[in-house]
Amino acid sequence: MQVSIEARQQAQALLEFIDRSPSPWHAVETVSAQLKAHGFIHLHENEAWQCQAGGKYFVVRDGGSIIAFVAGQQAMADSGFRIVGAHTDSPGLRLKPKAAYSTEGLAQLGVEVYGGPILATFTDRDLSLAGRVIIRTAQGMEARLVRLDQPVARLPNLAIHMNREVNEKGLALNKQTGLPLIFGHAANTDSARQLLTETLAGKLAVPAQAIISWDLALYDTQTGSFWGIEQEFIANSQLDNLASCHAALEALLSTETPQATAICALFDHEEVGSESATGAGGSFLLDVIERLCHASGLSPEDKLRSFANSFFISADMAHAFHPNHAGSYEPCHHVQINHGPVIKTNANQRYSTNAVTAARFIQLCEQAQVPHQQYAHRTDLGCGSTIGPIMAAQLGIATADVGNPMWAMHSIRESAGVLDHSYMIATLQQHYAS
Structure with missing residues (x-):
């Protein structure tokens, strides 16, 4: 072609x-x-x-x-x-207002489903966070864009040994219990929330207490590419x-x-x-x-x-x-x-x-x-x-x-x-x- x-x-x-x-x-x-x-x-x-x-x-x-x-x-x-x-x-996954919490020492992010994504495709991907954060400044509230460039979150698949029919019946993810992502270690929910807030604050170069609210989405850090024998297709x-x-x-x-x-x-x-x-x-x-x-x-x-x-x-x-x-x-x-x-x-x-x-x-x-x-x-x-x-x-x-x-x-x-x-x-x- x-x-x-x-x-x-x-x-x-x-x-x-x-x-x-x-x-x-x-x-x-x-x-x-x-x-x-x-x-x-x-x-x-x-x-x-x-x-x-x-x-x-x-x-x-x-x-x-x-x-x-x-x-x-x-x-x-x-x-x-x-x-x-x-x-x-x-379509994708958006963070809830109080997204971070701890489960068995693992820091997790609670998400809502935005639109109609194919949820299974979000598993085992190098995910990160992007969106806008509302902060306090001396002049009043200000919206700032934020993007964490490195992968910070993941939704690991359950091993086939515990989900033997996944190839016959497909991967079904409960929207409440199956989608929270892992993003680190935290002894309790307070430390998980602190970890998330301080990460965002560090990226924005503001004190953690300056953050008021956010609109944040998960995104795939893999960049776009050409593919096909003649490189006639694109993926992103x-x-x-x-x-x-x-x-x-x-x-x-x-x-x-x-x-x-x-x-x-x-x-x-x-x-x-x-x-x-x-x-x-x-x-x-x-x-x-x-x-x-x-x-x-x-x-x-x-x-x-x-x-x-x-x-x-x-x-x-x-x-x-x-x-x-x-x-x-x-x-x-x-x-x-x-x-x-x-x-x-x-x-x-x-x-x-x-x-x-x-x-x-x-x-x-x-x-x-x-x-x-x-x-x-x-x-x-x-x-x-x-x-x-x-x-x-x-x-x-x-x-x-x-x-x-x-x-x-x-x-x-x-x-x-x-x-x-x-x-x-x-x-x-x-x-x-x-």
Whole structure:
């Protein structure tokens, strides 16, 4: 399989992007840094905005969601918006507020399951902690990102000698009793909590008593890699959905003087339903669009015209055909890795695509000279969903659900294709230019 130098470089950039982003808050920080490097101005929700045609701006809400945009050259009522939406969060394990305790002299971490991860894949991995910590300072409370780079925690498997049917029945982990991780030795719970707090404080270079609270996730310290005889595949954590975030970001960064306002909206909390102040079910994107309309002096009617002239692409990863599990897929809808972006359709609106928006995305692919595929879920299996239906209902904007094909979705180690990432970037560039 022929893989161009550019496609390989884009895939390498994706792997590095994910490796720098072990939590939603790190992902937003990574995106913010790249936006600033490309001349985007950081706006704040509690301040007045001054936006000019051709200007590049971004705004962050609560650290985990970010919206960036390039103001269009044409009148907003006539051109509308070209929007790409994705999500910064991934399924996994999150620490409880009082996470550390001691069992038989071993320090353990109590966790909650975030979203729908494949729990068995978290066993026997080199895990560490990343997220944000709220600390006391002389100026008041402050949120700081933290990442422990070395492996500090592990979920060891039970030996097969004590779980003889694990290969026949699979590994089942009780969410309360089977998931606490080992992270050291501690004689009692107080010393376990002290060990955790002092470790975080040392990394942040603050006194332990300065720590008030945290949002911390477990992450896999193994970095991303290429694999396959021709190195045509990639593997990493959080491909769902940081791959879509990166593709949208790369497309926006290459967009200069668009006719319609180009928006990249990356939300937290998709994996748990999006119903939050920072999720797609919240007001973030609508608030940003309302402020843009107000800054442009649009009347209520012109604002509705702008919505009617807009197109939203919900970018979230898709299920690639797995040859060992052919019966799990809908016939005639087997999508292949490295064969192009996938248009996702569901009659019950788990995906927002309809015939019109599918055709519109197909045209973008054709204009970008990119192949495309179509996916429908097996009818007797429950179909997952995305931010697409949420945003379509909230905004009334024509929406298509698309994504790149991948294997092992919601595993701690997922796989996708080198070429597909390049294809998606090219298609989203075409979208922003349309």
